Amino acid sequence: MSLIQIATPFNIELEFEIAEFQRRIFAYLIDLTLLFFFFMGMKYLYYGGFDMANEEALRSHMGIDILTISVPMLLYSLVTEVLLHGQTLGKKFTHIRVMSLGGGEPELSQYMIRWMFKAFEWPFFFGYTIFTAQSIISYLMITGFLGIFVVIIIGISKKNQRLGDLAANTVVIFTQSQYSVEDTIFMDIQNENYEVKYPEVLNLSDRDINTINNVIQLYHKDHQMQTVVRVSYKVQEVLKIHTDQSSLDFLEKLLEDYNYLATR
Numbered sequence: 460m461s462l463i464q465i466a467t468p469f470n471i472e473l474e475f476e477i478a479e480f481q482r483r484i485f486a487y488l489i490d491l492t493l494l495f496f497f498f499m500g501m502k503y504l505y506y507g508g509f510d511m512a513n514e515e516a517l518r519s520h521m522g523i524d525i526l527t528i529s530v531p532m533l534l535y536s537l538v539t540e541v542l543l544h545g546q547t548l549g550k551k552f553t554h555i556r557v558m559s560l561g562g563g564e565p566e567l568s569q570y571m572i573r574w575m576f577k578a579f580e581w582p583f584f585f586g587y588t589i590f591t592a593q594s595i596i597s598y599l600m601i602t603g604f605l606g607i608f609v610v611i612i613i614g615i616s617k618k619n620q621r622l623g624d625l626a627a628n629t630v631v632i633f634t635q636s637q638y639s640v641e642d643t644i645f646m647d648i649q650n651e652n653y654e655v656k657y658p659e660v661l662n663l664s665d666r667d668i669n670t671i672n673n674v675i676q677l678y679h680k681d682h683q684m685q686t687v688v689r690v691s692y693k694v695q696e697v698l699k700i701h702t703d704q705s706s707l708d709f710l711e712k713l714l715e716d717y718n719y720l721a722t723r
Contacts, residue, residue, distance in 0.1 A: 489549030
């Protein structure tokens with residue numbers, strides 16, 4: 460079992476299990492199989508079989524073929540990884556996920572970089588594919604041949620990264636590891652118009668912030684408000700601020716402000 464340590468923006472290092480090579484291959488084969496059956500099903504729907512896919516039929520269906528077959532296959536990995544937070548259907552089935560080496564879920568730009576490198580790894584699914592038995596075999600052979608280089612790169616890279624991972628600064632992890640980024644105070648605040656209410660929060664130490672986070676988490680488990688109130692009053696006293704927010708809302712807003720300010 461290979462492990463990787465990823466530091467969160469709060470200098471907390473979390474340990475994750477790098478996805479095993481065989482899991483990645485299995486996930487790849489699942490996605491490949493799903494796309495292949497989609498491809499074959501749609502082609503048979505349009506042409507009825509290899510024998511009926513003559514040159515005239517191929518030419519007359521090319522536009523709708525590209526729009527409804529090539530484009531969905533082209534975007535499959537990008538769309539699923541974005542919507543499923545780092546997983547394709549194959550990755551979801553094998554319990555692996557793409558993660559940023561900076562901690563947390565990759566940004567859209569990282570997903571796009573990973574996806575662009577699939578043009579090298581999965582040429583069979585990029586662009587219009589002629590529906591003949593000979594062409595299908597040829598496409599699969601080319602994809603398999605190029606896949607050898609992908610396997611070699613994953614095998615020799617320190618963190619089992621393929622080219623897309625290396626370029627995007629991502630890694631594929633096993634999702635059933637003991638810890639996750641969600642176990643920390645890390646929050647991914649995407650709102651560009653976010654307004655900081657308590658800039659004084661930066662005067663607190665990481666230990667103080669983790670204490671506040673633990674108090675909030677404990678409240679959500681056993682609903683003990685007394686501790687929340689005491690901590691809220693103590694923090695207001697230390698930071699010399701006053702608020703009309705409830706104790707819980709105040710502490711949660713502090714965490715949000717800290718996340719926003721600490722990652723800028």
